[in-house]
Amino acid sequence: MTRPTGQMLIAGADVFGTGEKIRAVDPSTGAELEPAFGHGGADEVDRACTAARAAFADYRALPDAKRAEFLERIADRIESLGDALIERAHRETGLPVARLTGERARTTGQLRLFAEVVRAGSWSRARIDPAQPDRKPLPRSDIRRRQIPLGPVAVFGASNFPLAFSVAGGDTAAALAAGCPVVVKAHDAHPGTSELVARAVTGAVADLGLPPGTFSLLFGSGPELGIRLVTDPRIQAVGFTGSRSGGLAIAAAAQARPQPIPVYAEMSSTNPVFLLPGALAERAAEIADGFVTSLALGAGQFCTNPGLVIAVDGPDLRTFLESAVAAVADNRPSTMLTPAIARAYADGVARLSAHAAVEVLARGAESDLPNTCRAALLATDADSFASDTELQQEVFGACSLVVRCRDADQVRAVAEGLEGQLTATVHAAEADHAEAAELLPVLELTAGRILFNGWPTGVEVGHAMVHGGPFPATSDSRTTSVGTLAIERFLRPVAYQDVPASLLPGAIADGSCPGAVPIPDPARRNA
Amino acid sequence: MTRPTGQMLIAGADVFGTGEKIRAVDPSTGAELEPAFGHGGADEVDRACTAARAAFADYRALPDAKRAEFLERIADRIESLGDALIERAHRETGLPVARLTGERARTTGQLRLFAEVVRAGSWSRARIDPAQPDRKPLPRSDIRRRQIPLGPVAVFGASNFPLAFSVAGGDTAAALAAGCPVVVKAHDAHPGTSELVARAVTGAVADLGLPPGTFSLLFGSGPELGIRLVTDPRIQAVGFTGSRSGGLAIAAAAQARPQPIPVYAEMSSTNPVFLLPGALAERAAEIADGFVTSLALGAGQFCTNPGLVIAVDGPDLRTFLESAVAAVADNRPSTMLTPAIARAYADGVARLSAHAAVEVLARGAESDLPNTCRAALLATDADSFASDTELQQEVFGACSLVVRCRDADQVRAVAEGLEGQLTATVHAAEADHAEAAELLPVLELTAGRILFNGWPTGVEVGHAMVHGGPFPATSDSRTTSVGTLAIERFLRPVAYQDVPASLLPGAIADGSCPGAVPIPDPARRNA
Structure with missing residues (x-):
């Protein structure tokens, strides 16, 4: 399907929202575009988050190679949308076709780069402090550490990058790479582009037989549907690119939850x-x-x-x-x-x-x-x-x-x-x-x-890139939204002490840990 | 000086607080101990934070080897306090002498372990994406990334570890290791222990000729002095170990600042x-x-x-x-x-x-x-x-x-x-x-x-330890308060694009970067 239908995609199902109907506008003419898109509400947020939570256990347990294949399949399917995607994005955003073609390449390149990172395994930042049974005055346990995904992530599409910072953009790629299901709130400025890309992601989910709740796309207003999404207890982190007021509202809502969650909001910068x-x-x-x-x-x-x-x-x-x-x-x-x-x-x-x-x-x-x-x-x-x-x-x-x-x-x-x-x-x-x-x-x-001696526009997608910065440029200066280090936004460390070998996760198992860094014994005392 | 005098130590100066006078209590008898300690107020917070901000540029610019030496000197000076420290801590906390002796060893071991981490240089997590002048369609710039310290850090001493989670405990060691000046709010339960340890830190600052504002110790109440400290614009991060209500109050105050800052509060856990x-x-x-x-x-x-x-x-x-x-x-x-x-x-x-x-x-x-x-x-x-x-x-x-x-x-x-x-x-x-x-x-x-098949009490200070966890155990599950990874609490990434070789920081300079990971070219396109 290469024409948008106006429907949300919730855990693989087409859902036409019963809330406000909106249409994209061609900014170069002011004309409204077909079709109408129905905003979702509380029920759709609940449905998407329930499915995301249900998908989480199986999705995060996938072998790295399979998760990498999924990211690559998304990239392939975005490319398969062909000119239809570029044309729709051009009509919805007024951005030139050449720019959108480049942005698509960046988006698929980003997905494939995260696939490489996932396959390499070092994303888990494995560390092993081996046991020291004879240490005095107290023996040391075997302690191993890896990173695990936080849980379902809410991503807010940005207006100014309908592909690279939107439905399958940097935050989505990083969250999926980390092992987190994603619920995207599309930007109302390019709903058709959003639906098309969401169909590519949903298709990849189906191709690989992943749990349907791994990905959902919602339409709705930020203050209503967006805040409802951020405050849903299943959501465990938020990626946002947009205005300062929007980012601050989301950060405040996330902080006011019974369980506060991290918000990565990119907001404003004069560079x-x-x-x-x-x-x-x-x-x-x-x-x-x-x-x-x-x-x-x-x-x-x-x-x-x-x-x-x-x-x-x-x-x-x-x-x-x-x-x-x-x-x-x-x-x-x-x-x-x-x-x-x-x-x-x-x-x-x-x-x-x-x-x-x-x-x-x-x-x-x-x-x-x-x-x-x-x-x-x-x-x-x-x-x-x-x-x-x-x-x-x-x-x-x-x-x-x-x-x-x-x-x-x-x-x-x-x-x-x-x-x-x-x-x-x-x-x-x-x-x-x-x-x-x-x-x-x-x-x-x-x-x-x-x-x-250069210019700040043009953000390279690489291993050393930092697209972030102190408040108010972002809500969290400790991370980046572009580049491979963005995967760390959606991870947290867990230590495993004396866990039997047969129960240890692969990333920190004996002899099978590509990313593990066994660190020489510092012989520290445990008081 | 191995007896407490009742004074705060602000950027190397003895300051007797003019606020409420408090005395430590020997919990085993209920008796008040000499001397009286005067609480500080707005002036003392301002003085400590002004000095910390002034110290920051020079302190963070120190060579790794010198910062490592500073951490080791603090450990040496804590040990030089000898039995006087253990005795005072015993009287103020009721904790057995054997436990406090072990806790001191853990505290000095922790400082020395962070010294090793600083010396190794890998804390800066250097990454280099080399330039590709011939890449099509666009050349790639030289992009390098390292981590830098956030700025002055406020640390709240905990009641239950008068040494290991207090004035020169884990948060202070991690922040100083990262290159951040530290302002400690002492816990009122062990002010004498706090003063003695603060004198050890201040002595180490003087021994190495560091800026005096690198370290200050304040006495005061959490709701008054503590919140004032957290909301001081110079403070850029907070470490706290204590009650859930205390941690939540600090997190809320930090979030309500014109510039919100990270709070690492360890609060409550039933394990x-x-x-x-x-x-x-x-x-x-x-x-x-x-x-x-x-x-x-x-x-x-x-x-x-x-x-x-x-x-x-x-x-x-x-x-x-x-x-x-x-x-x-x-x-x-x-x-x-x-x-x-x-x-x-x-x-x-x-x-x-x-x-x-x-x-x-x-x-x-x-x-x-x-x-x-x-x-x-x-x-x-x-x-x-x-x-x-x-x-x-x-x-x-x-x-x-x-x-x-x-x-x-x-x-x-x-x-x-x-x-x-x-x-x-x-x-x-x-x-x-x-x-x-x-x-x-x-x-x-x-x-x-x-x-x-073990017991959770006893937290090993190592490279793989995670002492943290999802809310409400802590306010930020992405980090640890024990072990060498705690240094990352107080760092943020910066990317350097086409910065001339003579201006590049040592950690990411050509050929002189012990921790740099030059990563093979992923040949990504920049849209």
Whole structure:
């Protein structure tokens, strides 16, 4: 089936929601798309969570190789959807076909990379402290440790990545890799794309004969269905990518449960870019080109969009700004994801532009098309920036604020005053390294990823990636939502003391533990 | 100085608190001890946190070898306090000298084990994804990842381990090992012990010429000074061991901050012990001896005290109970840590004993001495246990409730209904392995540590230990408070993309990264 039907997929069954009916909107025309999707309610949340809990024991007990095969099968089935998926996603999001094709490759690559991680077995972080029966004054027991999955996970699809951060995106891949059943709440902005991908996942569940409750897809509003899902006692962790208000509401609901659970919410980031003097002197115009390309990419609808530029004022910064202003003014407007996002962008730019301490340097071209993003380049001074937190708020879209500083000390002071960020970027020439060395420790405390002489948009899916950062960039800075370490979000450690060999899980059994690290005896005393 | 003076130690300075004056009480006599200790207030919290924040940059930048030396110096200085420390701790807690001597060895061993971990460097969990300049369609950047410390940490001393879970206990050792300055709130039950140990830490700070704010000790009440400390914006994580109400109050305060922070609270656990039929048939009396020894150890004042026994009713269980009843009745009462704890224990046992569904099987001998613990062995049936959550509440002290079950299915049903636990213990003979194999997956979801044919008291400090578990055993099941993995509580990941070689931190520099794991290229695409 390569056309959406409007139905949720709950533990393998098609369910048409009896709540509010919604339709996707083609943001490039404002036209509503067929079919209608019915929102689910309490019954559907209960059904999905009951099935997920029932599936958990068998799903987590699967051999690593089978779980890996399942992830690969999901990837295969997403690819089998072919152009129908890309076309539907294009109509629902306004994102270009080339971008969506790349995003699909990232999504399937991500699933296959997690399959490799699962197959390698090291995800269980096995450790063995062997018994020491003759230790004095007390013998030591045999103690082994592995990680096990937390339980059913709720994943909230994001508006801006209809594939890579949505139904079978990073959180779903990481949770399924960890051994956790997943219940996805689809984003209302791309329900058809969500249904198609959910059919691919459900198909893979069936292909491998897994328990149907391993995966469900629900439609519904965040405040109603979403909070109900987060507070369902079967759900044991939550992955969310979206607004700060949405993330905070989910975190508060999770914390207020009789049993609080971890929430991994990626919320807001302005991704500061520091332009150091040597770099500006060497290549101001070139940096400006790269900056505007990154700023305007995908109408600026990236979590890592460069929304802040910080530099010492002077002739080289003015050269940078001249080029940037020209590039922004030339920027062709592009369609935003939804009418609401386009409105919020326009309101955010208007609010900043009206600020007494803000100067509008450039706007992108106007457009008669609906829901477009006119890029915006604004400027302020560091004193004003420091004195009004409103200037630090993210405006989601292709808007960036240049903060002019008196000197290097003020650049560092601005860095020290920033809220938590997903990324911090430094443009530095050889001559700037002393200054960069002073800035680096400040940025480490502020951001999850630090880049030199590049642009923060484009998040590599690898083993070393950190897509996360201190609050409010995320609700939990100790993890990443992109890359293989994301599997650890959905795991917890268990120790096994003197468990008979025949009962030990494979990951920590004698001689059969690919990931086990037998650590030399530290001969510690047990008091 | 081997006698306490009553002063706090804030960033190396002696400060006598101007708030409420408190004195330690010798629980074995009820007598107040010299000197008086003055509680600190808002000014002292501010002073300690300002100094901790100021110390953070230099402290975290120390070479691993120097931080390791610091931890070892703390251990040396604690040992140099000699008998004076043990004597003071004995008078303040009523704990036997032999136990405190063992606890001191555990505490110094723990510090030295963390020194080994720091020196080995693998704590930074370095990962390198090398650049692929020729990758199609897009080149890959050089991306490296390490872990860095969160920032200043608040540690709350526990009443029941005046050394191992207190001023220089597990949380402090892990936080200092991670590179985080520490501000300790001492437990009012052993202020003199706390001051002495704090002087050892402060001496080590001075010996190594570290920033004085690396360590501070405060006295004060939990609701006032404690919450002020948790909500200070400089504090970035909290370690707590104590009551459920205390832990929940701290977690709520941390979550309500403008910037929420992680709280690692170890709160409450009844540590179920499952006696399977084959084990009971083989060695009921022997198991009973081990059980009562574990139950009564240290007046039952362990987080891992076996407070629940679950078994199928029948002749072998009756044999077990006969032996256990005799051993409990013979048990000599021992002094509890504080008058308040002794009262709470007596109240808790009285409450359970008065419950309509509870039978009192045995009480320990009475005593004319103040603040003693009369061991208690109670029993109920599985249906009553399942229908009243009050029967699941921890009674801190040597009290255990036997839950009689009809059959193996009911044993498993009881296991499935349990709240989160630090430990779960199974006594199983060879003939029980099929039943144990069914129980094990249930217990994995309930507890942080699973033991076979042993007793949960006695927590080994090693690489594989997990002292933690699902809520309400702790507020965060993803970590441990004992063992080397505790260092991860106070770390978060940072990725470095294309950072020039001369600016890269040592842990992820080319060729000089003992802990780095260069992972083969997965050739993933970046969309």
